[in-house]
Amino acid sequence: MTTLTGQETAALQESIRRLAAQHFDRAGVRESADPQSLDRTSWRALCDIGVVGMLAPASRGGLELGLRAAVDVWEECGYGLITGPMTWSALGATRLDGVSQGDTVVTGLHDSRGQLVAEHLDAADRLVILGDGIDIYDVADIDYAQMHPLDPLTPVALVNRLGQPERIGDNQDALQWSLRGACLTAASLVGATRLAIDTARSHVLARTQFGRLIGSFQSVKHLLADMAVGAEVASAAVSQAAQALDADDPDARRYVSSAKVLAGDAASLAARSSIQLHGGMGYTWEADPHLVWKRIIVWDNAFGDAETNAQLVAHCLGDNRP
Amino acid sequence: MSRTEASSTERFRVEVHQWLTEVLPTLPDRPPRDDWTAQRAFDSVWQRTMYDGGYAGLGLPEKYGGRPASIAEQFAFLEECARAGAPPHGCNLVGITHAAPTILTEASEELRQRLIPPILRGEEIWCQGFSETEAGSDLAALRCSAVQDGDHYVINGHKIWTTHGHVADWCELLVRTDPTAPRHKGITYLALPMHLDGITVRPIRTLAGEREYSQVTFDNVRCPVNLRVGEENNGWHVAMVTFAHERGATFIYDLIRAQQAVNRLADNARQVVRAEGSAWDDAGVRRDIGRVAAQLDGMWALTRRAISDAATGHGPGAEASVAKLFGTETLQRLGDVAIKVFGPAALTLDNLPGLCNGDFVHERLVDTRSTIAGGTSQVQRNIIAERLLGLPRESA
Numbered sequence: 119m120t121t122l123t124g125q126e127t128a129a130l131q132e133s134i135r136r137l138a139a140q141h142f143d144r145a146g147v148r149e150s151a152d153p154q155s156l157d158r159t160s161w162r163a164l165c166d167i168g169v170v171g172m173l174a175p176a177s178r179g180g181l182e183l184g185l186r187a188a189v190d191v192w193e194e195c196g197y198g199l200i201t202g203p204m205t206w207s208a209l210g211a212t213r214l215d216g217v218s219q220g221d222t223v224v225t226g227l228h229d230s231r232g233q234l235v236a237e238h239l240d241a242a243d244r245l246v247i248l249g250d251g252i253d254i255y256d257v258a259d260i261d262y263a264q265m266h267p268l269d270p271l272t273p274v275a276l277v278n279r280l281g282q283p284e285r286i287g288d289n290q291d292a293l294q295w296s297l298r299g300a301c302l303t304a305a306s307l308v309g310a311t312r313l314a315i316d317t318a319r320s321h322v323l324a325r326t327q328f329g330r331l332i333g334s335f336q337s338v339k340h341l342l343a344d345m346a347v348g349a350e351v352a353s354a355a356v357s358q359a360a361q362a363l364d365a366d367d368p369d370a371r372r373y374v375s376s377a378k379v380l381a382g383d384a385a386s387l388a389a390r391s392s393i394q395l396h397g398g399m400g401y402t403w404e405a406d407p408h409l410v411w412k413r414i415i416v417w418d419n420a421f422g423d424a425e426t427n428a429q430l431v432a433h434c435l436g437d438n439r440p
Numbered sequence: 441m442s443r444t445e446a447s448s449t450e451r452f453r454v455e456v457h458q459w460l461t462e463v464l465p466t467l468p469d470r471p472p473r474d475d476w477t478a479q480r481a482f483d484s485v486w487q488r489t490m491y492d493g494g495y496a497g498l499g500l501p502e503k504y505g506g507r508p509a510s511i512a513e514q515f516a517f518l519e520e521c522a523r524a525g526a527p528p529h530g531c532n533l534v535g536i537t538h539a540a541p542t543i544l545t546e547a548s549e550e551l552r553q554r555l556i557p558p559i560l561r562g563e564e565i566w567c568q569g570f571s572e573t574e575a576g577s578d579l580a581a582l583r584c585s586a587v588q589d590g591d592h593y594v595i596n597g598h599k600i601w602t603t604h605g606h607v608a609d610w611c612e613l614l615v616r617t618d619p620t621a622p623r624h625k626g627i628t629y630l631a632l633p634m635h636l637d638g639i640t641v642r643p644i645r646t647l648a649g650e651r652e653y654s655q656v657t658f659d660n661v662r663c664p665v666n667l668r669v670g671e672e673n674n675g676w677h678v679a680m681v682t683f684a685h686e687r688g689a690t691f692i693y694d695l696i697r698a699q700q701a702v703n704r705l706a707d708n709a710r711q712v713v714r715a716e717g718s719a720w721d722d723a724g725v726r727r728d729i730g731r732v733a734a735q736l737d738g739m740w741a742l743t744r745r746a747i748s749d750a751a752t753g754h755g756p757g758a759e760a761s762v763a764k765l766f767g768t769e770t771l772q773r774l775g776d777v778a779i780k781v782f783g784p785a786a787l788t789l790d791n792l793p794g795l796c797n798g799d800f801v802h803e804r805l806v807d808t809r810s811t812i813a814g815g816t817s818q819v820q821r822n823i824i825a826e827r828l829l830g831l832p833r834e835s836a
Contacts, residue, residue, distance in 0.1 A: 319829055334832040339825035340818070343765075346828055350762050354741035355734075376737035379730070425727055431737070432730030435706035 119364065122187040131194040133167045138198030144271070148404050153267050156202050156241035162220040169195065170204065171218025173298070174211035179218035185298060185360035189305035193353070196309020199413055201271045203238045205302045205420070206246060209295050213286050214244065214254075227277075228296055228421045234277035237416065240264055241273070245280075248296055252287030255280050269412035297374045300421035301363060304356045304374075307381035307417050311349045314385070314392035314410045318342060321396050332395075341391050348384030355380045372434040375427040382424030385414040445512065445751065452509075453516045459493050460524040470527070473650060480565060480607045483530035487562025496536075496560040500544060504556040511750040515692055515743075522696035529690070531604050535559040535566035539612050541685045543631070546678045547669045555610070555631060567608035569599040569632065569656060570679065576601075577819055579614075580623040580676065584658065586615035586630070588665065593617070593630065595638075595661040601813070605641045605654030608634045612682065613663075618673050629675035631667045638662075648805035684760075686814050691767055695739050698771055701803070702733045704796055705774070709781050711794050719781050728777045735770040739763070758827040765820040768810040775804025 122130070141160035164170060172188045174180025188208070195204060203225040210224030211217035217224055225238045226246035230253075236245060239262055245255040259281025267274045287295070319342060322333030332338055359377040362370035389411035393400035400407045418424060467486060471478030490496045491505065498514045500506025509517070520526075529536055540559045543552055558564035575582040584597030595615060602611070611632040618626030634641075638661040643651035670678045706729055712719035719725050742763055749759075778800035779786040785797040792798075811817040825831045 315829075319831070322831070331832055334834070336818075336822070336834065339829075339831050340821040342829055342831065343821035343824040346824055347762050347766050350759070351735070351738040351742055351766055354745045355738040358737070358741035358744065373737060373741075375730075376734035379734040380738045383731075424731075428727040428730035428734060429723065430730065431734045432706060432726040435703050435729065435733055436710070 119184040120182050120187075121184060122190075127187065127190050130167070130191055134169070134191065134194045134198060134200070137163055137167060138195075138200055142198055142200045144199065144406065144409065147270050147409065151270070151403065153270050153273050154201070155273055156223070156238050158220075158241070161202050161223065161241075164200065164202065164204070165218060165220030170207045170220065171211050173208055174218050178211060178215055180211055184364040185301055186357070186364050188302060189356050189360040192302045192305035193309040193312075193356070196306035196417075197313045199271070199310065199313065199409060203242060205299050205306070208302065209299060210244060210246060210254075213252075226299075228299060235265070235274050236262070236277055237272050237274055237420075239273075239275040239277070245277075246295075247280075247283070248292045250289045250292065251285050252292050252295060253283035254286050255283050269409070269416050271409065272413065272416045296421060297363060297371060300378045300427070301356065301359050301374050303417050303420045304352070304359070304377040304381035307385040307414060308349060308353050308356055310410050310414050310417065311345070311352065311381070311385045311388040314388035314407070315342065315345045315349060317406060317410070318345070318388075318392040318395040321399075325397075338395060341395065345384075345388040345391055348380075348387055352377065352380040352384040372431055375422075375430040375434070378422065378427040379424045379431065382414075382418045382427070385418065386424075389414045445510065449510065449512045449516055452513045453520060456495070456517050456520045457524070459495070460520060460526060463489050463493060464524060464526060467527070476607050476651065480531045483527070483532050484562040484565075486527045486530070487532045487536070487560070491561050496562075497540065497556070500540065500556065500560070504544070504552060505560040506556075512747055515747050518690065518693045519696060522693045522700075528693060531565050531607055532559070532562055533690075534568050534603055534608075534612065535564065535610075537690055538568065538682045538685050539566040539610070539631075542612070542629075542678060542682045543669060546629070546681055547631070548666075551631065551667070551669065564609040565604060565607055566610045566612060567602045567605040567634070567654075568682075569602050569605075569611040569613040571601045572598060573600050577816055579679070580627070582614055582616060582627065584613070584615050585619070586617050586628060586663070588617075589662075591665050592662040593628075593665060593668075595630075595632070595658040595663055597658050599656045599658075600644075600653075602641075602654045602656045603652060605634075605656050606643045606651070610634060611656075612669075614675055614679055617675075621673060624676045626673055627675035627679070628672050629669045629678040630663055631669055632661075632663050633667070636661050636663065646806075647808065648802060650806070683815070691763065692743055694771065695736065695743065695767065698774055699733075699736050699740070701800070702729065702736060702774060705729055705778050705781060705800065706733075708795050708797070708800075712781060712783065712785065714783070719783070725781055728780065732770065732774045732777050735766075735773065739767050739770060742766070758824055761815075761820040761823040762828070764814065765817055765824070768807070769817065771807050772804070772811065775800060775807055779804060 141163050147154050168181050171180035172183045175182055206226035207217050207224045216222035223242045224244045225236055225242040227234055227236055228248050230247050230249040242257050245257055247253045261279040262275040262277045264275050322338050325332045355377040359373040362373045393407040396407050399405050471482050494507055497506030498509035498517055540556050543555050572582050586593035586595045611634055613630045613632040615628050616626050617628040638659040640657045641654045643654045645651055709720040709725055710718050782797040785792050785795055786801050789798045789802055826833055
């Protein structure tokens with residue numbers, strides 16, 4: 119596993135910002151209420167800068183980087199609200215050919231129980247399901263129904279019947295994918311949190327009412343301060359979890375769950391508050407805040423929501439004293 | 441942190457751990473909470489023990505009884521103390537965490553020599569005389585006055601929320617020396633001996649039933665001018681130095697004690713009997729406890745980030761407000777969750793057999809002060825909004 123220097127991380131983040139502006143600018147979704155399917159050109163552009171192959175071995179076109187490097191990139195992608203099954207494909211790229219390059223799109227479900235509502239199934243080639251192992255399905259064999267999505271940028275489908283799986287990992291492998299997926303998704307949530315904060319901040323520094331900027335009112339300042347605190351704490355927790363995973367630290371499972379809780383809570387507060395701070399405009403389809411809110415609900419659900427992870431943290435307590 | 445720094449911190453940590461296993465069993469029994477004479481005596485013994493071990497005044501110059509130590513080492517010392525169950529600063533809190541570092545950078549050499557070593561040896565106790573009934577969050581509105589008469593200041597007025605006022609030998613006192621100047625520019629910082637004539641100390645009973653704070657009145661108290669810290673009318677600057685130190689490393693002790701507490705709470709929850717199973721059998725209870733534990737993990741992550749930022753010379757700024765706000769509110773949430781977990785047992789401050797309910801409830805009562813003292817949570821939010829997010833200050 120290699121790491122990125124501060125300069126390399128900054129350069130990659132800058133590439134992502136340019137990519138987001140060029141390929142993921144949300145203009146399409148503003149103009150149309152129709153759900154937006156994954157654009158393969160945009161997906162390939164994301165693969166070309168190395169994002170999807172970040173964790174994968176060089177033999178599969180990857181960069182062999184660890185979680186510590188990946189979470190900084192995932193946070194930047196979250197800030198850009200970049201669409202597509204990034205996390206599942208990044209995991210898939212570690213075991214399957216063609217994923218890093220963008221030829222094969224992988225999506226997944228972190229649990230085989232409950233309703234199987236899968237993101238980006240319409241654009242995917244493979245579906246991964248984690249259970250007591252890592253099972254991979256050919257999407258062509260899956261009988262599914264495309265649903266009307268909550269997040270217009272995250273198409274979802276209800277799986278009715280699966281084909282035959284190929285088992286590509288055991289239960290320990292599944293756990294490792296689950297932890298890495300949760301850590302990366304937490305990073306995405308932190309990015310979206312920062313987007314919600316920055317958008318709201320810009321608005322309250324521009325909007326005037328009662329003869330002054332609404333950003334000067336204490337209730338507005340305090341709400342934004344709480345959003346910022348959530349982002350700072352979650353960001354530190356995600357870095358802590360990523361470092362623990364890379365070091366095979368026995369506390370890694372707990373730190374990942376803590377990060378997922380904190381990132382989910384921070385994102386939820388920030389996204390809802392950002393809508394609120396935009397006033398009437400926040401309620402429109404055309405403005406961005408609703409897109410952030412809907413995406414954070416998608417990401418909270420991925421790899422176990424905040425509530426589930428809070429229980430997982432609780433199960434690490436009592437016998438293990440710090 | 442460089443690899444050499446990391447390994448020297450590790451060596452220091454091992455040394456501290458070993459020292460703690462040797463000295464902690466030698467300490468006397470903890471005194472009852474409301475016996476302040478005994479509290480002061482105990483806290484002085486612990487401070488002297490740290491001094492004899494070479495651990496008083498970490499980061500302060502050796503000529504005053506201190507010892508050079510990096511930020512990482514200072515954190516490591518507090519961390520090891522917390523994990524080993526060493527006593528907190530207690531009565532030495534103001535002296536060690538505010539007064540000594542302030543005197544070091546702001547006072548004359550004569551005052552440094554006179555005041556710092558007895559603090560480090562646990563011989564002299566300090567209190568903080570800043571707030572007044574009309575000057576809390578708006579500290580610059582303070583009115584306690586000092587008028588020069590020969591080589592003394594004559595002090596008249598009052599202070600409130602004077603931490604450890606009733607056992608203190610010295611007071612960090614903010615007084616108004618120029619009522620005609622703009623508010624922030626007419627304030628002076630004095631090191632006031634608490635045994636002078638004209639000082640009356642009345643402890644305040646808190647909602648936790650304790651008396652760590654006092655009201656103090658000054659009736660023509662004569663304080664030598666050479667006990668002034670810094671220049672006359674430059675006291676606001678000196679107070680800002682004190683505030684910066686107030687938000688320093690000590691919270692790591694509270695954080696680790698809280699992490700130990702949340703583990704105890706999880707154990708206790710299994711012992712709390714309810715109509716259907718134990719409290720732990722309730723998924724809601726597990727979620728609440730787990731969420732608070734996650735928030736403590738978040739605080740730990742923030743702390744590690746702050747330590748490595750300090751090591752690279754990146755100063756605290758608004759990040760200290762983030763930590764203070766989130767940390768204090770999290771500790772209160774821990775107490776709130778505990779009260780819910782314990783149910784009827786939370787109605788008593790006595791520990792029921794097999795439970796720590798009384799300890800948790802008492803702790804929650806005491807923790808009520810932490811979102812008010814040291815800059816209220818509302819003030820911290822203002823600081824975060826203005827300095828971290830660049831939002832406009834309050835208009836007049």
